[in-house]
């Protein structure tokens with residue numbers, strides 16, 4: 632597919648949902664992709680990227696930003712507390728806030744620096760044992776705890792279970808956000824970003840449909 636196809640599909644989905652053009656941010660997920668594919672998307676003018684691993688991102692984006700200018704970088708993978716410092720200095724947004732110890736670390740770093748990346752709380756909407764994220768029943772208390780630490784939370788993020796219809800998960804996440812006065816909704820990947828936009832996504836995270844299949848070899 633590629634960047635321009637995905638961008639036009641997003642525009643069409645915004646329109647179909649009666650939403651303003653440009654109301655959905657496309658995060659191009661470049662984790663594990665060969666550098667030439669990332670450079671090709673930068674050369675097409677795209678400036679919003681997502682990464683899953685702090686070390687991989689730190690090894691690649693300082694050079695790329697020196698070459699192409701400022702890029703909006705989103706951390707979308709699980710974040711270890713001991714990598715929070717590097718993450719806060721590298722990323723403009725973190726989509727995987729999912730536990731009090733991480734929130735406390737982020738709050739301390741934010742206080743030291745006087746600024747903080749945009750934060751999304753990851754919700755484990757499918758209640759899967761192996762998946763990160765707070766359980767839906769724990770979200771309101773966790774959000775209150777974050778706010779009690781003076782953290783500004785922009786929205787919620789989810790990764791629906793594989794092989795299931797994503798829409799009920801997107802709808803549930805949108806309900807949790809609305810109930811808590813949160814406007815950001817990070818949901819939708821290569822296979823379901825149009826359904827996510829229909830359900831109110833503000834950020835879609837699309838990797839393989841832009842860059843091609845990932846090879847972990």
Ligand SMILES: *Cc1c(COP(=O)(O)O)cnc(C)c1O
Pocket residue numbers: 660662683707708790820821822836837838839840
């Ligand atoms: C890898 C990843 C994506 C992108 O997945 P694709 O199916 O390649 O679009 C999106 N979100 C998260 C959290 C990911 O880890």
